[in-house]
Amino acid sequence: MSDHAPVTDWVHDFDHTDPRWTENPYPIWDELRATSPLIHTERYLGCYMPTTYEAVKQISYDTEHFSSRRVVVRDVRPEVLPSPPITSDPPEHKPAKQLLLPPFTPDAVKKLEPRVRAICNELIDEFIEDRGCDIAGSYSKHIPVRTIANMLGIPEADSDRFIKWIHQILELGIKDQAILMQAVQEMTLYFVDQIEHRRQHPTDDLISTLMNARDKNGQPLSDAHVQGSLRLLLIAGIDTTWSAIGASLWHLAKTPEDRERLVAEPELLPTAVEEFLRAYSPVTMAREVMKETAISGCPVKPGNMVLLSFPAANRDPAVFPDADKVVIDRKQNPHAAFGLGIHRCVGSNLARMEMTVAIEEWLKRIPHFRLDPAGKVIWSEGTVRGPRLLPVLFGKPS
Amino acid sequence: MSGKLKVHVDQDRCQGHARCKSLAPELFELDRFGNAHEIGDGTVPAGLEDKAWLAQANCPEIAIEVTEE
Numbered sequence: 108m109s110d111h112a113p114v115t116d117w118v119h120d121f122d123h124t125d126p127r128w129t130e131n132p133y134p135i136w137d138e139l140r141a142t143s144p145l146i147h148t149e150r151y152l153g154c155y156m157p158t159t160y161e162a163v164k165q166i167s168y169d170t171e172h173f174s175s176r177r178v179v180v181r182d183v184r185p186e187v188l189p190s191p192p193i194t195s196d197p198p199e200h201k202p203a204k205q206l207l208l209p210p211f212t213p214d215a216v217k218k219l220e221p222r223v224r225a226i227c228n229e230l231i232d233e234f235i236e237d238r239g240c241d242i243a244g245s246y247s248k249h250i251p252v253r254t255i256a257n258m259l260g261i262p263e264a265d266s267d268r269f270i271k272w273i274h275q276i277l278e279l280g281i282k283d284q285a286i287l288m289q290a291v292q293e294m295t296l297y298f299v300d301q302i303e304h305r306r307q308h309p310t311d312d313l314i315s316t317l318m319n320a321r322d323k324n325g326q327p328l329s330d331a332h333v334q335g336s337l338r339l340l341l342i343a344g345i346d347t348t349w350s351a352i353g354a355s356l357w358h359l360a361k362t363p364e365d366r367e368r369l370v371a372e373p374e375l376l377p378t379a380v381e382e383f384l385r386a387y388s389p390v391t392m393a394r395e396v397m398k399e400t401a402i403s404g405c406p407v408k409p410g411n412m413v414l415l416s417f418p419a420a421n422r423d424p425a426v427f428p429d430a431d432k433v434v435i436d437r438k439q440n441p442h443a444a445f446g447l448g449i450h451r452c453v454g455s456n457l458a459r460m461e462m463t464v465a466i467e468e469w470l471k472r473i474p475h476f477r478l479d480p481a482g483k484v485i486w487s488e489g490t491v492r493g494p495r496l497l498p499v500l501f502g503k504p505s
Numbered sequence: 506m507s508g509k510l511k512v513h514v515d516q517d518r519c520q521g522h523a524r525c526k527s528l529a530p531e532l533f534e535l536d537r538f539g540n541a542h543e544i545g546d547g548t549v550p551a552g553l554e555d556k557a558w559l560a561q562a563n564c565p566e567i568a569i570e571v572t573e574e
Contacts, residue, residue, distance in 0.1 A: 205538060212539040213523055377527065381563075439562040441524075447565055451520040456539065 111150065111282075121148045121156055123180070123391070123414055124281060129488045133431065136419040144403035151180050153411040155396070156419070160443065162403045163420035166394060166413060167447040170196050173394035173413060175450060179490055180393045180412045181281050188291065190339040191332050193450065200449055206320050207336070210258065210313060213456045219254060223461055226253050227468035235472060239479055239500035242360075247352040247497075250465050254457070255344030259337070260312025261301060268297070273346050281489050291338070298337045313340060348458045350389035350493020351444075352465045358383060358433060359466070360478045360499050365435050370474045373467070379435040380462050385442035386433045388418035389493050392446065417443045418492065475503045508574040510549040512557050514541045518568035525569055529556035541568075 114125045117135055122128065128135055139146055140158040147155050157163045166173050174196050176187050187194070192203035209215065230249055234240040252270060253263040272290045280287030301314055309315065317333045328336075359366040369379060392415040400407050407413075421442045424430040445452035452458070478484070482498025512532055514525070521539040525532070531553055533541045549557045549571075561569040 208521065208538040212535060212537065213526065214535075381524075438559065441563050441565040441567075443565055445522060445565075448520060451522060455521075456523060 118142050118146055119148070120150065121146060122150050123156075123490075124488050129486050129492075132418070132492070133422060136416070136422055137431070140419070140423065143405065145405035145407070147411070151182060151412060152184060154180055154414055155402075155407060155411055156414040156416060157402060158416075158419055159403065160420040160423040160426040163415060163417060163443065164447050165402050166415060167443075167450070169400070170200075170449065172396065172398045172400040172407070174397045175200075175394060177395045177412065178393050179277070179281070180414050181284075181287075183284050185284055185287070188335070189331060190335040192336075192453075193339050193343070194335070197449070202323065203332070203336070204449070204453065206316070207340075207453050210316060211453050211455075211457055213460075216456045216460050219257065219457070220460060220464060222257060223250065223254055223464045224468060226250055227465055228472075231468065231472050235501075237501070239476075239498065242356050242497040242499055243349075243353050243494045244496065246469070247356065247465065247494075248349050250352060250461055251348035251458075252345045254461055255341060258313045258344075258457075259340060260310055260314050269341055269345060273342050276342060277346055277491055278487060278489055294338055294341070295334055298334055302333070343452070344454055344457070346487070346491045346493070347389050347454075348461050350487065350491055351384060351387065351458060351462050353494040353497055354387035354389065354492075355380070355383040355462060355466055356469060356499075357478075357484060357494050357497055358387065359470075360476055360497075362433070363477070365433070366470070366474070366476075368435065369466075370470055373470075375436060376463055376467060378437065378440075380459060380466070381440045381442065382433055382435050382437045383462070384444040384459075385421045385427065385437075385440055387493075388421050388442070388444040389491050390444070390446075390452075391416045391418060391490050391492070392450070393490075417446060473501055476501050477504060510554050510557050511547040511572050511574065512543045512549060512560065513547050513570045513572070514543055515568045515570065516540070516542070518566045520566050520568075522565055524563040524565070525560040528563060529553065529560040532557060532560065
């Protein structure tokens with residue numbers, strides 16, 4: 108597919124898949140925020156980006172002008188593919204979301220904690236004798252995929268297949284529609300099979316929750332709804348948390364003071380996790396403009412997408428003093444890493460648990476580690492940002 | 506010192522981020538959907554005032570009211 112022309116004017120022609128954004132987006136966002144609360148590009152068939160926390164919040168709360176029917180900014184606008192509730196607007200949104208909330212409360216998620224701890228240690232066992240590892244490929248990648256597989260009731264052994272589909276849908280599929288559609292088709296067939304199996308042998312996992320759900324008329328959900336929600340749960344549960352765990356460990360690898368402090372004060376970890384979520388928020392969403400309006404005084408026209416950058420909002424100095432510093436004991440941190448308003452991430456409690464356990468278990472067994480000076484950290488492109496290659500060396504430098 | 510503090514969760518604003526529950530478990534509880542409300546009538550026991558303010562400051566939806574009697 109066509110590669111994008113490099114950006115020369117970020118203010119009038121931004122591109123979130125430009126290699127410089129991928130490598131280090133924060134200075135770019137600072138430049139954009141200093142210019143305007145809302146900027147626009149003709150790329151992606153027309154797309155706005157709010158640069159302030161206030162503008163992101165306004166858009167998130169305004170479901171009338173900003174629809175969730177499309178939540179990924181792409182070069183093309185294929186037929187709308189529903190994945191309830193992320194692609195749902197009111198009034199469909201609430202019942203679709205309510206169905207999924209009970210399995211993801213903090214108490215429900217706590218039951219998975221022993222399994223997550225075991226997964227982390229099984230993974231560490233594989234490389235602890237080596238001089239180092241790729242944290243992304245050997246650790247952070249596997250934790251969320253095996254955890255969500257557990258919740259869905261699908262085999263952890265199929266993990267590699269899920270990871271491949273996500274890469275195709277969220278990264279390659281931004282510029283290549285054929286790849287996007289093929290991945291969606293393969294996932295659909297996979298879940299059709301899983302659903303059929305459960306008709307013969309009922310279970311009580313997340314797939315069953317969706318199969319057993321009834322709408323307000325007592326009718327089962329449509330196949331499209333069930334498939335869309337399963338696709339969402341698998342995609343949303345993986346790349347996102349993988350990125351958050353990876354970015355947190357990247358920070359600790361290159362910041363010995365913070366690493367040493369967390370080892371000495373493990374009770375600080377929950378506060379540190381919130382700061383990692385703020386400073387390295389992995390997820391950017393999108394909206395489609397349905398009606399003309401204004402945001403922070405800037406006119407907004409229908410037919411455009413909006414890159415709803417929670418990560419950029421979380422770096423807004425108007426809300427967060429020292430926004431560009433990672434302060435692991437930050438007391439006031441109302442960050443928007445999990446979104447704002449009705450689309451607050453269903454998996455937020457699960458993500459927090461996975462992050463906390465993943466970092467905790469790592470620090471218990473590998474308290475000293477650093478970035479490998481002979482290696483290079485590579486970040487994912489596009490809508491979810493996290494390290495996909497993170498080479499580290501164990502132990503203190505000699 | 507001034508009178509008692511009381512906390513209250515605005516149910517229209519709460520979206521279930523659960524920050525309040527995490528920071529001040531003595532003051533907030535979550536329903537089966539993960540949405541928060543104040544425990545009892547929201548009276549903040551002596552010594553927990555800091556937690557009430559912390560919970561308010563960390564709610565991304567600004568759903569927590571802290572009032573002084």
